[in-house]
Amino acid sequence: MYKESKNVTIFVDADACPVAIRRLLQSISAKNRQISVCFVASYKHQFNDLHENVYHVIVDAHREAADLYIANHVRKRNIVITQDIGLASIALAKNAYVISHTGKMYSNDTIDEKLFFRHLGSKLRRAGQKTKGPKKYSLHDFRQFKITLNKILSKEGLS
Structure with a gap:
């Protein structure tokens, strides 16, 4: 059961979260008691061996269930980790930080453009055209994620 923290909560759209990020976030939370981590995933994705202050919220398999849970619980200063642009726009509207894997x-400056291109891609797929999927997750991606997360935690005085 997730407990809302007065400090910073990191919400993770966890159905597609790389294992390296899960391990990193658990380590960060174990070292800093002011940071809670809440992995939100469908019942198809079970997480084991979670540390104290790290939560796993199980939602049903509906494709938007994890997004809806996070959108309903995220608060100002929280951090949301997601690839979903729609969820990112909702979290930004609540003054949360949002980063991709x-x-x-x-950011508020670029989210409208990202939503527009998501819409275009959706239209193309409905018309039968193929679009590229995401690239394979790399060590460079993980390093960039750590740098961005550390900048946010520093800004909030939590590093």
Whole structure:
């Protein structure tokens, strides 16, 4: 059961979260009691061996269930880790930090453009055209993620 923290909570859209990020976030939370981590995933993705202050919220298999849970619980100063641009826009509207698994930070300045291109891609797929999927997760992506997360934690006085 997830307990809302007065400090910073990191919400993770965890159905597609790389294992390296899960391990890193558990390590960060274990070292800093002011940081809670909440992995939100469908019942198809079970997480074991979670440290204290790290939570796993299980939602049903509906494709938007994890996003809805996070959107309903995220608060100002929280951090959301997701690849979902729609969820990113909702979290930004609540003054949360939002980063992708590759370390790219979403911002209010760029989210409208990202939503537009998501819409275009969706239209192309409905019309029968193929679009590229995400690249394979790399060590460079993980390093960039760590750098971006550390910048946010420093800004919040938590590093």
